[in-house]
Every structure is written in structure tokens, then in C-alpha cells.
Amino acid sequence: MSAKHTAAVLAAWGMFAGSHFAMSHPPIREKLVDTLGGEKPFLAAYSGVALVTSIPLIVVGKRVSAHYVPSTGLRNALAHTLKAAGAATLGLAMAQPSPSGIDAAQVEVTGINRITRHPLFGGFALWGLGNTLIAPGPMKLLWAGFPAFWLAGSAHQVCISI
Numbered sequence: 001m002s003a004k005h006t007a008a009v010l011a012a013w014g015m016f017a018g019s020h021f022a023m024s025h026p027p028i029r030e031k032l033v034d035t036l037g038g039e040k041p042f043l044a045a046y047s048g049v050a051l052v053t054s055i056p057l058i059v060v061g062k063r064v065s066a067h068y069v070p071s072t073g074l075r076n077a078l079a080h081t082l083k084a085a086g087a088a089t090l091g092l093a094m095a096q097p098s099p100s101g102i103d104a105a106q107v108e109v110t111g112i113n114r115i116t117r118h119p120l121f122g123g124f125a126l127w128g129l130g131n132t133l134i135a136p137g138p139m140k141l142l143w144a145g146f147p148a149f150w151l152a153g154s155a156h157q158v159c160i161s162i
Contacts, residue, residue, distance in 0.1 A: 005063070079131070080130065083131065084130075090123035093118075
């Protein structure tokens with residue numbers, strides 16, 4: 001991957017991850033909730049920012065992608081297993097109430113939330129890891145961003161809840 005492609009991938013991930021971390025950081029989040037007029041307008045703005053900042057990831061991915069050459073053997077089987085587990089976890093995450101809308105004191109933890117506090121992170125991490133195993137050279141960095149974002153996001157959640 002050229003230095004230009006590496007910089008583009010890192011910049012796209014920086015925008016996406018940086019906006020998520022900034023908007024979910026308690027002092028910033030509280031100010032935005034107050035400024036926007038409540039939790040629902042904040043969640044709409046947060047979702048809009050997430051959508052807008054995901055577009056550069058898609059554009060950069062399209063630009064750095066090489067022709068896909070299917071892999072075979074154990075690596076391929078492991079990659080598809082991880083991608084299937086990621087898809088299943090994403091599906092389970094969508095079936096659960098959003099963690100941002102749950103009052104922990106009033107709700108019993110059930111389903112996939114018994115395994116992970118934020119199953120959407122985990123699902124994308126597994127999906128990204130599976131794709132990283134079989135992606136051609138330049139795409140590895142793009143796909144590896146998903147498990148890296150999961151680790152950083154999980155660490156961020158732990159830090160803000162302490």
C-alpha cells in the first residue's frame with residue numbers, strides 16, 4: 001500500500017472513530033444533549049455524524065481495493081467462520097434494545113448483552129477480522145480498523161465508566 005493510501009485509510013478511520021469518541025465522552029455528550037434539546041435529538045445527531053463519517057471509509061475502501069482473489073484452505077474457512085459469527089452477533093445486537101436507551105437499574109441483562117456490553121462493536125470486530133484474513137494487501141489496513149475500533153471503543157467505555 002502506498003503512503004498516500006495508508007494516510008487516506010488512517011484519516012478516514014480517524015474521522016469515524018474520533019467523532020464517535022468525542023460525541024460519547026461524558027462532558028461533550030452532556031453539553032450536546034442540553035444544546036440539542038434532549039436525548040432523542042442527540043441520538044439523531046450522533047447517528048447522522050456516524051453515517052456521514054462512514055462515507056469516507058467506503059470511498060477510501062473503494063479506491064484502495066484490489067481485485068479480490070478468493071483464498072482457499074484453513075485461512076478461508078476461518079475467515080468465513082469469523083464473518084458469519086460477526087453477522088450473527090450484529091443480528092443479535094439489533095434484536096436487543098440500544099445500550100444508550102437502557103437504564104441499568106431497571107433492566108435485567110439478557111441475550112447477547114450477557115456476553116458483551118456492546119455487541120455491535122463485537123460483531124463488527126469479528127466481521128472485520130474475518131475480512132482482514134482474506135483481504136488483498138491494501139485492504140487489510142481498512143478491515144483491521146474494525147477490531148482496532150472495537151478495542152479502542154471498549155477501552156473508552158471502561159475509562160468513562162470508572
